[in-house]
Amino acid sequence: MSSRKQIAVVSKASGDAIDAVSPVPLHTQIREVLRRRILDGSYAPHSQMPSESQMMEAFGVSRITIRQALGDLQKEGLIFKVMGKGSFVAKPKAFQSLSRLQGFGEAMAPSGYETYSLLLSARQVEASQVVAARFGLRPGEAVFEIQRLRYLNREPISVDVSYFPPAIGERLVQEDLATRDIFVILENDFGHDLTHADLQIEAISADESLARHLGTDEGAPLLRMERMTYAGEQPLDFEFLYYRGDAFQYRLRIERS
Amino acid sequence: MSSRKQIAVVSKASGDAIDAVSPVPLHTQIREVLRRRILDGSYAPHSQMPSESQMMEAFGVSRITIRQALGDLQKEGLIFKVMGKGSFVAKPKAFQSLSRLQGFGEAMAPSGYETYSLLLSARQVEASQVVAARFGLRPGEAVFEIQRLRYLNREPISVDVSYFPPAIGERLVQEDLATRDIFVILENDFGHDLTHADLQIEAISADESLARHLGTDEGAPLLRMERMTYAGEQPLDFEFLYYRGDAFQYRLRIERS
DNA sequence: CGGCACAACCTGTTATGACGAGTTCTATTA
DNA sequence: TAATAGAACTCGTCATAACAGGTTGTGCCG
Structure with a gap:
């Protein structure tokens, strides 16, 4: 290479504003x-x-x-x-940092791949019909919603939309959701004993938003999962998972211990 | 098996001296x-x-x-x-931090367990007959020796004695050998492309030193492995591994990619 | 022209200091 | 007595500062 030109973007030109008064460090x-x-x-x-x-x-x-x-x-x-x-x-590599795929991925990845999550949003919302029904609430009651974009070996692999009871959601956002598995946080840090999960699966077409996040074409086939995870009788974590259809095989074991 | 009465040691009463002038931080x-x-x-x-x-x-x-x-x-x-x-x-937990078992363990652990290493020693030594032969050196030539005690879920599981060409050993000791897999360091940080390994296995009895480290009785059966790992033609890593016989099953796949 | 010393960069380590936020126990107050 | 305010602890965050150790380019000198 020749001269010293700029190495890369440093300034906060894009939407990467740093907020000094924000509660997040x-x-x-x-x-x-x-x-x-x-x-x-x-x-x-x-x-x-x-x-x-x-x-x-x-x-x-x-x-x-x-x-x-x-x-x-x-x-x-x-x-x-x-x-x-x-x-x-670093160059993305398999055989480095396993352990980060959660639940579904956990059972799915026989060896290890590098996984990260990008936090898309985290906020309290009013429970929709479906979500309320699953948690045994009335529609409109407060639940906590966390949206993440998950990467496998530096490629976007799935969009996860998760719902939690507000108390749990508030605590979750203080954790390192980018690298830590929510299952592990719930079990380890919060002491919840995950027992089982109910799930259903279907295939759908990517809408504009999903396509953009996952880097596929609009209309591309996606795997859509709905999963409710329980600690005993208590519903803890309700998730919609949208996996890129071309990137995943379905092989799963639901029991957890 | 003696009863330990001390509550929590803070002072450097035991052999835990901190050396301010040491090169290690x-x-x-x-x-x-x-x-x-x-x-x-x-x-x-x-x-x-x-x-x-x-x-x-x-x-x-x-x-x-x-x-x-x-x-x-x-x-x-x-x-x-x-x-x-x-x-x-923290309480030791399986299903947390996979990815740390190296080579042998890597193939051996179907799910994840918590693994750490304790560095027992790291120094340059004169190559013994066996080591020299494997590296194609003359006995007495310098090689780097690293001894580690490996833990699986907070229990000592194996003693690893590894030999490297001096240049590699010097660099390795600057890495975090307690948690990082030597294979991963060699591949990722050092850019070596591990291709294959030769190994041989036998059963031996624990001598006093091994028994002490592994917490077994003297004379207890151990699994002893000798493994030479190559990057193409170049011998990189020669190891003696002493596994507790009661804790391990042998199941292995040698190919790496 | 080649080599070598040095300056100018980089990250690594460590100290000091200050303030904020959360927990727990205590002492004061209603 | 019970509730509340506060003191005294804990870890979390962030600034400033200095020096060490490694890398790389530059320019002087032979």
Whole structure:
């Protein structure tokens, strides 16, 4: 390569605003911005990322904050650093970080693949007819909705729309949903004992929104799952999962222990 | 099998000296001391660990250093923290953090278990007859030896004695050998393309040292493996693995891709 | 022209300091 | 006595600062 031209985008030109007064920590916001840039290709695999001091300036925070964000990404295996040179985007690899596929994927992936999630939204909403019925609520009562876009080996693989009782949802959003399995959080951190799940499956066509997220054509075949997970009698987690039809085989074991 | 009366050790009474001038970072030293205390039971599962300020004083370092050590352990899932309360030792769980079993274990663990390694020693030594022969060296030439004790779900499962060309060994010790798979480091960080491995297996009796590490009786049956891993023609990693006979079934697939 | 020393960058480590937020126990108050 | 306010602890976040150790380019010198 020749001269020093810009390495990559640093400024917050796009919708990656950092909010200093937000309740979510700066390093978390920055980590997610960087994760998005990696997953959407702004930072290509093997390319060098901006230096820590460049990011300091670009985001307007101190170096310790940048380092926290980068350190998190490094521990996930999304980037690697070389002392004296800089930070680089890691090449997606199978046989690295297993364990991240949740439930469905857990049973599905015989070996390990790299998986991450992008948080699309997380908010309290009024329960729709279907959701209310599943939780034994009245339509319009509050439930917590979390939408995520899941990646398998750096490719978008599914859109997950999950509903939780408000109390659980509030706590979930404080966790690291990008890399941790919701099942594991529920079991480990919250102490819920997941017992079983009911599910149903069908095939649908991608609408505009799903197609955009999953990078398929509109109308492409998707696998749609509806799954309610229980801890004993208590309904905990109701999910709609939209999997890319061309990327998944269906093989599943529902029992969990 | 002796009864342990101590509650929680904070001071560096035992052999857990922190060396300020050592080339290995303080937070790494501290992390490993804490890991040892967790794995050997000094800090029992679910028990509260000393507070960050207590550790600051006990180790004679700043809080940021303690936090780095604790943060690493937390990301591994060995401990968890509760704001306003403190740090606690996590309960060992299967179905959490897969992906850490290397090679042999990788193929062996159908689902996931929690695995860690304790670094027993890492140093340059003179190649023994056997090691030299495998690497195509003359006996007495320098090779790098790494000894580790591996845990599966908080129980010691195997002693690994690995030999590397000096250049590779020197780099390996700078990596996080406690949680990262050497195979993954070699492939991902170092760019070596592991192709195949030769191995042989036999059953032996535990000598005093092995029995002590593995927590078995002297004379207990062990599985002994000798494995040479190659990247193409180049021999990269020669290992002796001593597995507890009562804890392992042999089922293996050698191809890697 | 080739080699070597140095400056200019990078990340790694660590300290100090400050404030915020959550928990728990205590002491004051109604 | 019971409720409440607060003190005293905990971890979480973020800033500033300094130095070490590694890499890379530049420019001087032979």
